[in-house]
Amino acid sequence: MFNSENSNQDANIPTFPYDYGPDSFVIDLNKAAQQNDNFRSTLWTGTHLQVTLMNIPVHESIGMESHPDHDQILRIEEGLGLIQLGEDKFSMYGQYLAFANYAIFVPAGIWHNIVNIGNSPLKISSFYAPPNYAWNTVQRTRTSDSTLQNSF
Template structure:
C-alpha cells in the first residue's frame, strides 16, 4: 500500500497577513521572520490562544525594552533582525549575565527571571516573542514604547 497525498493546495507563501491583527485562536501559518521584519509597531499581538501567545516587537536603534519579569509566564524570544544585548538578573538592579544575540538567535526566559533587551545595532531590532500562558490581552497594539496600548488594533 502506498501513501499518496493530494498536493493541490494553495502555497503558504501566497498568504500575507494584514497587520496589525490578532489571528488567534484560529489555526494560522505565516513566514514569521518576514512578517516580524515588516512590523514597525513597538508591540503587537499576532496570535493569542488559551495557552500561549505570539507578539511581534520593533525596538528602535539604541532603545531598550527595560528590565522586566514575568512571575507566571515562560517566554521564548527570537531575534528576527538586528543585534541585541540580552541581560538577565535575579532582580532589576543585579544583572548577572549578558549575551549578544543576532538574527536567528533564540532566548529562553523562565518564569521569574528578570531580563532586558537592548538594541545595540544600527537598525530597528525586530523580535518575535512567545509567552505561555498569554501575557497581553488579545488584539493588543502598542505603537511606541511610551504610547498607551490599545485593544482592537484600531490605530
C-alpha cells in the same frame, strides 16, 4: 500582506497588525516580524500561548521586566541585541550578544532586558505561556501609556 508571492491566498487576510488567534494559522514569522513597525503587536493569542512581534528602535530597549507567572521565549528575527538577565533588576548575572535567529529562554520570575545595539531596528518575536496581553493588542511605542486594541 507580508509580501507574499501568492496574492490570491492573502485576499481574505485582515490588514496587519492583526491577532489571528485562536484559530490555526500558518505564517512566515520572520517576514511578519520584519514588517511590524509597532513596539509590540500580538500576532496570535490562544488559550495557553501567545506570540507578539516587537520593533525596538536603535539605542532603545524593551525595558527591564519580569513576568512572575509567564515563561517567555524571545527570538531575534533581525538586528543586534544586548541581552541582560538576572535574579533581580539590580544584579544582572548574564549579558550576551544576540543576532538574527538567536533565541532567549526566560523562565518566570527572571528579570530581563534587550537593548538594540545595532544600526537598524531590532525585530523580535516573543512567545508567552500563558498569554500576557489582551487579544489584538497593539502598542505603538514603548512609552505608550496603554495598549490599543483594534476591532476587526
